Amino acid sequence: MSDDKWGELIDKIESKFTIIDRGREAIDDAPNAYVEFVMFESPMGKMMLERTTKPRVVGEKSLGGSKHGAGNRIEKNYSDTETVHTLEAFKEIDGEWEPFDVSGLM
16 A cells, blocks of 8 residues: 555545544564554554565575574565555454454455
């Protein structure tokens, strides 16, 4: 979801529903990665949208020992220019956030 579409969606939510919380949090596992979220009250109950922005992974390299039981780790290489955006929607059910399909919101 592009920045413009995300902005339009937030504007629609703000005009139609009561905003409970809104913010942005950094993600530690990738450079310049963050999650934006908006929590709001709708006729369906409490809802939350999360938009994750990360740099595109352009390569991976497996590092580790060759002996049995030696630690392995994967080193990811990220693009300096390309980003990936993902959108997830959640509905509060019995105090728990349950994911649901966002295709109906678009």
